[in-house]
Amino acid sequence: MPLTRPSETGAPLTISGAAHELGITVDTIRYYEKEGIAPAPGRGPDGWRRYDADALSWLAGVVMLRGTGMSVQEMREYAAAYRAGSTPQERLAMLEAHRETVMARLEGVHRHLAALDAKIARYREHQDGSARSAAREPRAS
Template sequence: MPPPPPDVPDVGLTISAAAATLGVTIDTIRYYEKEGIAPAPGRGPDGWRRYDAASLSWLAGVVMLRGTGMSVQEMREYAAAYRNGADEHDRLALLEQHHAAVLERLAEVNRHLAALERKIDAYKKRITTEPPGGATAT
C-alpha cells in the first residue's frame, strides 16, 4: 500500500477529514468498511471514528486499486487474504494478476485512442482543404 498521507494528527482524522484527504466521499469509506475491504478504525474519546496513519495508508491503497479498475470482489479477496495471514507471495500474485489485467485494458484504450486521433486528424485535414459548407467526414 502507498505511504500514509502527510499531516495525520496523533489522535487521527475524523471520517470527513480522511475522506477529504483521500479525495473520496464519507459514504465511500463507510462502504469499504462495511464490505470488509478496509478495517474499521479506532474511535476517539468523543466516540467518532479516528483514522490514524495506518488506516489512511490502507484506504489510500484501496482507492488506488479501485482507480485501476479492481473490482470490489477482488478488493474483498485481497483484504481477506491479508487478514487471514496470506504470505507476501500470495498477495503479490493477486496484485500481479490485477496488474496484467490493467495492462491489457490500457493496451485496448491505447488502440481506441489511436483510432480517435486518426479520426480527429481526418476531420482537421478535411476542414483545412474543403471550401466552407463542404461535405463532412463521418
C-alpha cells in the same frame, strides 16, 4: 499519494478528514468498511471514527486499487487474504494478476485512442480542405 502521518499534528483524523485527505467521500469510506475492504478504525472517546496513519495508508491503497479498475469483489478477496494471514508472496501474486489485467485494458485504450486521433485528423483535414476551397470560389453578387 503516500501518507506518512495522519495529520500535521499527528492526531488521527475524523472520517471527514480522512475522506478529504484521500479525495473520496465519507460514504465511500463507510462502504469499504461495510464490505470488509477496509478495517474499521479505532474510535475516539466521543465514539467517532479516528483514522491513524495505518488506517489512512490502507484506505489509500484501496483508493489506488479501485482507481486501477479492481472490482469490489477482488478488493474483498485481497482484504480477506490479508486478514487470513496470507503470505506476502500470495498477495503479490494477486496484485501481479491484477496488473496484467490493467495492462491489457491499457493496451486496448491506447488502440482506441490511436483510432480516435486518426478520426480527428481526418475531420481536421476535411475542414482545412473545405476552408481552402471556399476561399478560392468566387462569390456571387
